[in-house]
Amino acid sequence: MDYQWDFSAVVTYWPVLLVGLKNTIILAAVCLVLGLFFGLFVGAARYSSNRLVNWPATAFVEVFRNTPVLVQIMWFYFAFPIISPIEVNAFTAATLGLTLNTVAFSSEIYRAGIQSISKGQWEAAKALGMTYTEQMRRIILPQAIRRMVPAFTNRAVELVKMTSLASVIAYGELMHQAKTISIIAFNPIEMYTSVAIIFFVLIAPLSLLVQRLEMKKRKSS
Amino acid sequence: MGYEWDFSVVFGNFDLLLLGLVNTLKVTGLALFFGIPLGLVLALMRLYGNKALRWPAGFIIEFLRSTPPIAQLFWFFFALPILLGVEIDPFSASVLTFSLQSSAFFAEVFRGGIQSIDNGQWEAAKAIGMTRNATLQRIILPQAVKRMIPAFLERAIELMKTTTLVSTISYSDLLYQANTIAQSSYRTLEVYTTAAAMYFVVILACSLLVGRLEHRLGRSGEITRG
Amino acid sequence: METNQNTEVLCLEGLKKSFGDLLVLDNIDLRVTKGETIVILGASGSGKSTMLRCVNFMEVPSGGRIILHGEQVGKENQNGSRTYDEKSLSDLRSRVGMVFQHFNLFPHMTVKQNVMEGPRTVLKCDQAECERRAKLYLDKVGLGWKADAWPSELSGGQQQRVAIARALAMEPDIMLFDEATSALDPELVGEVLETMKQLAEEGMTMLIVTHELGFAYTVADRVLFLSKGKILEQGAPEAVLINPKEEATKNFLRGHGSFRLPEPNLD
Numbered sequence: 001m002d003y004q005w006d007f008s009a010v011v012t013y014w015p016v017l018l019v020g021l022k023n024t025i026i027l028a029a030v031c032l033v034l035g036l037f038f039g040l041f042v043g044a045a046r047y048s049s050n051r052l053v054n055w056p057a058t059a060f061v062e063v064f065r066n067t068p069v070l071v072q073i074m075w076f077y078f079a080f081p082i083i084s085p086i087e088v089n090a091f092t093a094a095t096l097g098l099t100l101n102t103v104a105f106s107s108e109i110y111r112a113g114i115q116s117i118s119k120g121q122w123e124a125a126k127a128l129g130m131t132y133t134e135q136m137r138r139i140i141l142p143q144a145i146r147r148m149v150p151a152f153t154n155r156a157v158e159l160v161k162m163t164s165l166a167s168v169i170a171y172g173e174l175m176h177q178a179k180t181i182s183i184i185a186f187n188p189i190e191m192y193t194s195v196a197i198i199f200f201v202l203i204a205p206l207s208l209l210v211q212r213l214e215m216k217k218r219k220s221s
Numbered sequence: 222m223g224y225e226w227d228f229s230v231v232f233g234n235f236d237l238l239l240l241g242l243v244n245t246l247k248v249t250g251l252a253l254f255f256g257i258p259l260g261l262v263l264a265l266m267r268l269y270g271n272k273a274l275r276w277p278a279g280f281i282i283e284f285l286r287s288t289p290p291i292a293q294l295f296w297f298f299f300a301l302p303i304l305l306g307v308e309i310d311p312f313s314a315s316v317l318t319f320s321l322q323s324s325a326f327f328a329e330v331f332r333g334g335i336q337s338i339d340n341g342q343w344e345a346a347k348a349i350g351m352t353r354n355a356t357l358q359r360i361i362l363p364q365a366v367k368r369m370i371p372a373f374l375e376r377a378i379e380l381m382k383t384t385t386l387v388s389t390i391s392y393s394d395l396l397y398q399a400n401t402i403a404q405s406s407y408r409t410l411e412v413y414t415t416a417a418a419m420y421f422v423v424i425l426a427c428s429l430l431v432g433r434l435e436h437r438l439g440r441s442g443e444i445t446r447g
Numbered sequence: 448m449e450t451n452q453n454t455e456v457l458c459l460e461g462l463k464k465s466f467g468d469l470l471v472l473d474n475i476d477l478r479v480t481k482g483e484t485i486v487i488l489g490a491s492g493s494g495k496s497t498m499l500r501c502v503n504f505m506e507v508p509s510g511g512r513i514i515l516h517g518e519q520v521g522k523e524n525q526n527g528s529r530t531y532d533e534k535s536l537s538d539l540r541s542r543v544g545m546v547f548q549h550f551n552l553f554p555h556m557t558v559k560q561n562v563m564e565g566p567r568t569v570l571k572c573d574q575a576e577c578e579r580r581a582k583l584y585l586d587k588v589g590l591g592w593k594a595d596a597w598p599s600e601l602s603g604g605q606q607q608r609v610a611i612a613r614a615l616a617m618e619p620d621i622m623l624f625d626e627a628t629s630a631l632d633p634e635l636v637g638e639v640l641e642t643m644k645q646l647a648e649e650g651m652t653m654l655i656v657t658h659e660l661g662f663a664y665t666v667a668d669r670v671l672f673l674s675k676g677k678i679l680e681q682g683a684p685e686a687v688l689i690n691p692k693e694e695a696t697k698n699f700l701r702g703h704g705s706f707r708l709p710e711p712n713l714d
Contacts, residue, residue: 003303003304062425063421065428066420066421066424066425066428067382067417067420067421067424068381068382068383068385068396068420068424069382070382070385070386070388070396071385071396071413071416071417071420072417074396074399074400074413075413075414075417078409078413079403079409079410079412079413079414080410082224082409082410083410157287160289161288161290162289164289164291164292165289165291165386167291168291168389175289175291175292175295179295182299188295188299188300188303189300189303189304191300192292192295192300193296195292196284196292196293196296199287199288199289199292200284200287200288203287204284204287206287207283207286207287208283339551341547341549341551342551342553344505344547344551345547345551345552345553345610345613346553347505347540348503348505348540348544348545348547348614349540349541349544349564349565349569349613349617350536350537350538350539350540350541350565350569350617351537351564351565351568351569352533352534352537353533355568355569359564359568360553363555364553364554364555367555
């Protein structure tokens with residue numbers, strides 16, 4: 001291999017990449033916060049015994065878990081505007097797709113986490129005279145959330161990776177910026193190598209954290 | 222909503238969508254075919270190799286798990302051919318990327334499965350004089366693989382979802398076919414909804430299968446201490 | 448040493464084992480003659496299990512020599528230390544049987560396959576020989592009728608007897624029992640001890656770590672009492688169990704005050 005590596009364009013266009021990095025982080029953060037927030041409600045809805053509540057929630061979760069996230073993003077970008085009352089730009093479409101996807105997955109994490117708490121905890125709280133909301137808020141959730149932390153961190157890892165899909169609908173995140181530069185500067189090797197490394201630096205600490213947390217969880221159980 | 226749904230373009234091109242689905246399954250299947258054995262090799266290197274094997278295996282696994290698949294795919298499709306001076310068509314780049322990408326995840330499944338086997342099994346095999354290789358082959362892996370089956374299938378489903386990326390390098394999978402039909406017909410709502418529904422049916426079927434298998438493996442309680 | 452019965456099977460010389468800074472075995476010397484049944488007693492942490500596990504190199508000793516049938520295990524380096532390659536350890540272990548506290552049967556194999564695994568994989572016996580051994584040793588532990596059962600279908604006592612058959616199928620020179628009855632429900636202990644007793648009577652050489660003092664009294668030829676990694680006291684069961692000399696031994700026996708000697712006759 002006598003290819004001459006030349007990373008000068010990466011340096012020249014660094015500000016462009018930084019914009020992409022910023023957009024990647026914004027998209028991931030917005031979708032994570034919204035996803036975890038609404039995920040709690042969908043999770044609670046699936047836990048409900050009322051069929052009118054539980055059935056739509058289940059359908060929602062199954063649809064978003066069982067279709068590819070890229071298809072979800074494409075759908076929100078190309079198909080949804082036709083029936084949407086509001087304008088849908090690339091950021092909106094990506095946010096909708098990734099948030100709803102995160103809602104679906106995190107609702108399952110909440111559900112599994114709550115179910116993992118033994119029945120005795122509910123009964124002990126009930127025996128003290130707590131209401132359902134009090135039992136949930138003071139006894140069950142604090143224990144369950146601790147168990148959910150590794151799974152949520154894992155979701156965050158997946159989410160950061162998924163934001164790269166927004167490049168397909170030309171949202172200016174890291175991958176899209178790299179693609180653009182590589183065409184202008186004609187240096188796909190250096191560009192895509194750099195972008196892979198940037199993502200790695202961004203994600204690897206989170207991944208390691210997940211492994212650390214899971215190991216701790218395994219030891220404590 | 223005054224929108225008039227019209228699925229005629231979908232029905233007219235359904236054979237193209239089906240062809241796309243077949244291509245999706247083809248890439249997924251080949252990636253599994255290469256990715257699983259490669260994953261086992263990586264896992265064994267990471268678990269039992271000396272430093273010269275353990276360290277690179279760990280790095281490869283972490284790198285592939287911590288970078289977006291689209292970045293990997295673009296690297297193998299746009300960068301690698303220049304580096305090697307050979308042409309790589311979309312299909313080969315896709316199979317290459319997803320074989321490697323899934324191997325990292327399968328490596329972790331293998332590692333988890335192997336580590337979940339009680340240390341007493343190793344000791345018992347050692348005590349009758351079995352070597353490490355023989356123990357791994359005859360005692361540990363047969364038990365571990367059985368426990369890993371649900372995790373394998375889950376990974377396979379994730380893989381199938383991830384292969385939609387091949388549409389971005391113009392390999393004619395289901396999503397690519399949908400893009401093409403949608404752009405030429407302007408019936409994006411119907412076409413993308415249909416494509417999503419097709420993915421949903423296939424993936425949900427697989428998910429249900431996984432659920433049932435998990436249930437059965439769990440119920441048979443095949444691993445009792447003994 | 449009077450008769451030709453007294454060939455030496457196993458010899459430990461200055462055996463040492465430490466985990467980090469913790470010295471677990473401190474200069475253990477032991478000679479085991481053919482057909483001898485030795486019971487090793489000691490409080491938890493006294494090193495008795497570690498001593499047993501060093502004999503077949505489940506733990507690699509930190510120092511000293513292990514001689515099986517006159518052959519020292521491992522290759523000597525120039526500086527006097529020893530290296531142990533997988534082949535020679537496999538060879539050693541195929542001649543030393545071991546039974547664990549938690550049975551460790553292979554759950555994905557039937558009872559018969561469990562017993563045949565060693566002869567097939569390690570000794571490379573042909574199918575007929577494997578079958579012969581499986582039948583012979585399963586019959587010996589009284590479980591021939593369970594040959595096609597899965598381990599999970601057996602009681603703990605039965606599982607442990609299969610584990611004994613699995614070790615016997617290697618036709619070892621010596622058998623090690625590491626608290627073989629400690630994980631069993633009380634009512635299942637008897638059948639396993641009975642099997643061990645029968646082996647002792649047939650002349651199997653055995654090293655047994657156990658808390659069953661009654662068993663030690665009736666079956667052992669020699670009892671060792673380990674304390675802080677050393678053999679503190681040893682001798683015939685009457686000497687150690689009835690007339691102990693050392694204070695530590697007496698303390699240990701006081702803690703086991705509930706055992707009755709001899710075993711009640713319930714026939």
